[in-house]
Amino acid sequence: MNVIINGERRAVEPRTTVADVVRSLTQDSGGVAVALNDEVVPKAGWAVTEVGDSDRVDVLTAVQGG
Amino acid sequence: MPHTHTTAGAEPADAPSGAPQGAAQRPGAHADEDPLVIAGRPFASRLITGTGGAPSLRVLEDALTASGTELTTVALRRVSPDAEGSVWDVLHRNGIRPLPNTAGCFTAGDALRTARLAREALETDWIKLEVVADERTLLPDPVELLDAAERLVDDGFTVLPYTNDDPVLARRLEQVGCTAVMPLGAPIGSGLGIRNPHNIELIVEQAGVPVVVDAGIGTASEAALAMELGCDAVMLATAVTRARDPVLMAGAMRDAVHAGRAAYRAGRVPVRRYARASSPAVD
Numbered sequence: 001m002n003v004i005i006n007g008e009r010r011a012v013e014p015r016t017t018v019a020d021v022v023r024s025l026t027q028d029s030g031g032v033a034v035a036l037n038d039e040v041v042p043k044a045g046w047a048v049t050e051v052g053d054s055d056r057v058d059v060l061t062a063v064q065g066g
Numbered sequence: 067m068p069h070t071h072t073t074a075g076a077e078p079a080d081a082p083s084g085a086p087q088g089a090a091q092r093p094g095a096h097a098d099e100d101p102l103v104i105a106g107r108p109f110a111s112r113l114i115t116g117t118g119g120a121p122s123l124r125v126l127e128d129a130l131t132a133s134g135t136e137l138t139t140v141a142l143r144r145v146s147p148d149a150e151g152s153v154w155d156v157l158h159r160n161g162i163r164p165l166p167n168t169a170g171c172f173t174a175g176d177a178l179r180t181a182r183l184a185r186e187a188l189e190t191d192w193i194k195l196e197v198v199a200d201e202r203t204l205l206p207d208p209v210e211l212l213d214a215a216e217r218l219v220d221d222g223f224t225v226l227p228y229t230n231d232d233p234v235l236a237r238r239l240e241q242v243g244c245t246a247v248m249p250l251g252a253p254i255g256s257g258l259g260i261r262n263p264h265n266i267e268l269i270v271e272q273a274g275v276p277v278v279v280d281a282g283i284g285t286a287s288e289a290a291l292a293m294e295l296g297c298d299a300v301m302l303a304t305a306v307t308r309a310r311d312p313v314l315m316a317g318a319m320r321d322a323v324h325a326g327r328a329a330y331r332a333g334r335v336p337v338r339r340y341a342r343a344s345s346p347a348v349d
Contacts, residue, residue: 018284025145032145033187040182041320053216060183062127062154064084064117065141066194066303 004056012051019046021057031062080123083142090167100331102299105192105224105245106278109136112293113323114165114278116303117141120312123151129306132163133316139165139194139303142184154188165226167194172212181218193218194248195227204254206234212242219243228280231261236277246275248301250291252282255304259288263295270296286315286322293326294334 001066002009005021012021018034018041026032034041035058051057071332074190101108115135120126130138140153142167157164171177174197181193197214199207206229218225224245229235230247249269252258259282260266270277275299283289283302300323307316 015163024253025147028152030158031152031185033142035183036181038179040179040186042186051333054347056130060187061145062140062152062164062188063143063150064120064123064153065143066116066118066139066165066169066196 001051001056004011006026006058016051018049018051018057021051022046022059025059026061028061033060035057035060082118093163094331100327102142102276104137104226108297110134111136111320111323112279112299112327113289113315113320114299114301115306117153118169119306121305121307123153123156125312126153126307127156127160127315129312130291131160132313133306134320135162137163137165139167140181140188141167141169141299142187143283160183162194165192165194166190167212167228168196168214171197171214172199173197173211174217177210178221179215181223182221185223190247191222192224192226195225195244206230206250208232209228210234211235212238215239215244216242226278231265231269233265233272236269236330237272240273240275244275246298246318247273248278248280250281251279251288255279256282257284257305258282259284260291260295263291263322266297283319287318287320288331289322293323294302294330299323308320308327 003012003016003024022032022034036058068153069240101110102112111134113135115130115133116139138157139145168177168180177197177343184193185191195214197210198204199306204325208230210228215225215227221243226246226248227239227244228248236249238249249266251260251313278299278301279292279297282302283305285299289300304311306316307320310335
């Protein structure tokens with residue numbers, strides 16, 4: 001199964017959750033937000049939200065700016 | 067928070083102009099008696115800083131500390147596995163409230179999506195709203211900005227919009243429920259100072275919410291001028307982060323904002339065309 005994580009196509013196991021995707025990118029869940037196909041996934045839903053084939057997952061964090 | 071700014075024309079000829087009513091009854095009032103209040107939250111510092119452009123997180127941290135700021139903007143971007151350190155940690159350990167922005171958004175829809183992600187990431191419903199028209203000028207797009215502001219207010223956000231120095235647009239932003247208005251002094255990162263002090267004064271005169279000059283400040287005297295015009299706060303980033311010595315400039319900005327506010331509250335003397343002796347005349 002392929003998903004697009006932060007703009008890059010990656011193969012993931014079936015039943016991969018949003019929480020799994022976050023953990024693959026950063027150890028730090030503070031200051032992080034996730035959009036699944038442009039919709040915000042609240043933190044409380046990360047562990048129970050599975051990603052589907054061809055989904056787009058964006059994992060965002062606070063950076064220097066403004 | 068109503069402004070009490072008065073115009074020179076409304077004052078007797080020799081009265082100080084530009085001073086808030088009541089300031090004269092409180093000579094020597096201390097800074098902590100004069101907090102900046104945004105959405106009911108008081109801040110002792112009237113300097114809002116940005117984090118963009120700093121040469122390192124270490125320099126940024128030292129500059130933020132030197133500036134005395136209590137509110138600082140951050141942007142939201144995709145997580146990079148290579149990132150070392152986190153601006154979120156810097157703000158957190160220094161007790162500085164993060165103000166996420168929607169930098170990089172060109173439409174109301176983009177801004178709304180970014181704001182919702184920022185709210186989730188940073189656990190705040192405060193948002194510095196930026197909706198710009200193009201990369202070259204980074205000037206606010208007034209149509210998209212007003213649309214975004216209205217939608218964000220409806221969505222429960224506390225909205226602080228970066229806006230043109232247009233008194234009419236500032237009024238419209240306040241009318242749709244923005245918590246503050248943040249008119250530019252000059253384009254972002256330009257260091258051109260306050261190009262239209264008259265418009266800033268008009269915005270201050272009519273505003274019922276805090277007015278924050280945001281963008282264009284290049285050096286300390288320009289931050290002081292913003293405060294002397296009656297603004298409630300100054301927001302700046304580049305002037306500090308890209309200064310030759312960011313920490314030294316951060317301290318200068320802290321002092322300038324403080325001095326400018328004190329001068330505004332004290333009330334400047336009227337400008338005169340000819341001399342007026344300050345010593346008694348000889349008998």
